[in-house]
Amino acid sequence: xVGLKERRIQHKEQFRAEILAAARxxxxxxxxxxxxxxKLAARIEHSPTTIYLYFRDKDDLLFYICEELxxxxxxxxxEIRQAEPDPGEALRLILHQYIRFxxxxxxxxxxxxxxxxxxxxxxxxxxxxxxxxxxxxxxxLDLISxxxxxxxxxxxxxxxxxxxxxxxxxxxxxxxxxxxxxxxxDITLMADTLIDGLLKGHAA
Amino acid sequence: xVGLKERRIQHKEQFRAEILAAARxxxxxxxxxxxxxxKLAARIEHSPTTIYLYFRDKDDLLFYICEELxxxxxxxxxEIRQAEPDPGEALRLILHQYIRFxxxxxxxxxxxxxxxxxxxxxxxxxxxxxxxxxxxxxxxLDLISxxxxxxxxxxxxxxxxxxxxxxxxxxxxxxxxxxxxxxxxDITLMADTLIDGLLKGHAA
DNA sequence: TCCCACCATTAACACCGTTAACTGTAATTA
DNA sequence: TAATTACAGTTAACGGTGTTAATGGTGGGA
Numbered sequence: 450x451v452g453l454k455e456r457r458i459q460h461k462e463q464f465r466a467e468i469l470a471a472a473r474x475x476x477x478x479x480x481x482x483x484x485x486x487x488k489l490a491a492r493i494e495h496s497p498t499t500i501y502l503y504f505r506d507k508d509d510l511l512f513y514i515c516e517e518l519x520x521x522x523x524x525x526x527x528e529i530r531q532a533e534p535d536p537g538e539a540l541r542l543i544l545h546q547y548i549r550f551x552x553x554x555x556x557x558x559x560x561x562x563x564x565x566x567x568x569x570x571x572x573x574x575x576x577x578x579x580x581x582x583x584x585x586x587x588x589x590l591d592l593i594s595x596x597x598x599x600x601x602x603x604x605x606x607x608x609x610x611x612x613x614x615x616x617x618x619x620x621x622x623x624x625x626x627x628x629x630x631x632x633x634x635d636i637t638l639m640a641d642t643l644i645d646g647l648l649k650g651h652a653a
Numbered sequence: 654x655v656g657l658k659e660r661r662i663q664h665k666e667q668f669r670a671e672i673l674a675a676a677r678x679x680x681x682x683x684x685x686x687x688x689x690x691x692k693l694a695a696r697i698e699h700s701p702t703t704i705y706l707y708f709r710d711k712d713d714l715l716f717y718i719c720e721e722l723x724x725x726x727x728x729x730x731x732e733i734r735q736a737e738p739d740p741g742e743a744l745r746l747i748l749h750q751y752i753r754f755x756x757x758x759x760x761x762x763x764x765x766x767x768x769x770x771x772x773x774x775x776x777x778x779x780x781x782x783x784x785x786x787x788x789x790x791x792x793x794l795d796l797i798s799x800x801x802x803x804x805x806x807x808x809x810x811x812x813x814x815x816x817x818x819x820x821x822x823x824x825x826x827x828x829x830x831x832x833x834x835x836x837x838x839d840i841t842l843m844a845d846t847l848i849d850g851l852l853k854g855h856a857a
Numbered sequence: 858t859c860c861c862a863c864c865a866t867t868a869a870c871a872c873c874g875t876t877a878a879c880t881g882t883a884a885t886t887a
Numbered sequence: 888t889a890a891t892t893a894c895a896g897t898t899a900a901c902g903g904t905g906t907t908a909a910t911g912g913t914g915g916g917a
Contacts (some may be wrong), residue, residue, distance in 0.1 A: 456667035524677055563767045596802060607736070609838035609842060609843060612837070612843060616822050616829075616843070616847070620821050621817070621821070623766075623827060624819070627766060627767070633816070639820070642814065642855075643820070649850070650853040651850045
């Protein structure tokens with residue numbers, strides 16, 4: 450019987466994926482604050498402890514949910530960058546994409562940034578562990594650096610500038626997703642205003 | 654015995670204030686995620702349920718902690734506005750103040766914005782209920798409006814512009830307080846970069 | 858003196874994340 | 888084939904959470 454062990458492993462990974470899928474679903478429906486291991490267990494019709502055979506703990510599970518999100522975002526970033534040769538315009542499009550992305554996945558977004566310290570570990574481990582989230586940030590950093598070099602943005606410490614740009618986007622996303630069902634100004638208008646203002650303010 | 658009832662009320666309010674003070678202290682020490690009614694009860698050496706005689710629930714208690722914070726911020730805003738006649742410069746100073754304020758009260762800041770929906774109620778109730786938080790926002794809105802009228806900022810919907818400016822500040826504060834103990838770029842430098850860029854980008 | 862209002866308490870409910878100990882089953886080895 | 892081992896999945900439990908209902912005690916007013 451060649452590959453019996455492998456079939457076991459395969460089955461295990463499949464079940465793991467099922468749990469993850471159920472978690473993602475439950476998560477999107479109930480929101481971060483209402484998500485619990487016990488509810489997830491009920492949904493997959495297993496005891497709560499079963500989940501712990503496939504994920505170290507709740508944070509570990511959430512981590513993989515978040516990585517899925519980042520993978521999709523990184524894909525979009527790469528596509529934009531390939532289609533748009535002008536770095537300034539690419540930056541503008543990517544910033545827009547970031548906001549659109551955050552706003553359309555509010556629960557995952559909250560999880561990544563607002564679960565007290567833990568999902569992506571300490572900041573130190575974030576910068577060393579190879580995650581898709583980190584790769585996304587690096588791609589963004591490179592683009593900022595490129596924009597400075599080719600004269601689209603004025604000379605500045607590119608780490609600092611990346612942080613500032615990202616923070617501003619992050620702020621808009623955050624304020625939007627935390628004030629859902631509120632008569633807010635039009636989202637794309639705000640995104641335009643923020644991004645264009647920022648780019649103009651930092652133009653070379 | 655004139656004022657016996659009043660003395661009772663006074664005593665009650667004093668105890669309430671003591672609970673609030675203990676809560677504030679516990680809160681700053683343990684952080685939002687570690688704060689609990691039971692720990693607070695232990696600290697004031699009463700049973701957990703006693704707190705419910707003075708506060709409707711946990712959110713109600715946190716609400717008053719947050720309001721304290723906003724009161725201090727609003728005071729600073731008013732002072733800046735009175736000392737600085739130029740609205741553009743006043744705006745710049747107030748934006749800086751906002752960041753400084755948020756960064757130096759991270760746990761309260763988190764509470765205000767990131768406790769799932771509740772501390773300040775639904776967005777709708779936020780806009781109707783007279784809170785210090787709302788008054789602060791109104792003061793900020795007025796200043797933006799003034800800046801547009803006197804030509805410091807380019808013409809735009811002032812509600813929208815206020816939201817964008819605030820979101821950007823909010824984002825920087827948030828990214829800083831959620832990445833504590835991280836080798837971040839200098840905070841005031843980032844604040845300068847963000848604020849100056851934004852003001853320049855939206856200058857008339 | 859009796860009663861009532863009120864403060865504070867204990868006990869309990871319904872959750873939560875997580876660990877330890879146990880059960881049954883299927884594969885491997887003697 | 889029989890014994891053993893590996894392992895998935897379970898139940899029970901621990902220690903924690905916010906909150907409510909019922910209860911005890913105490914002091915002021917009638």
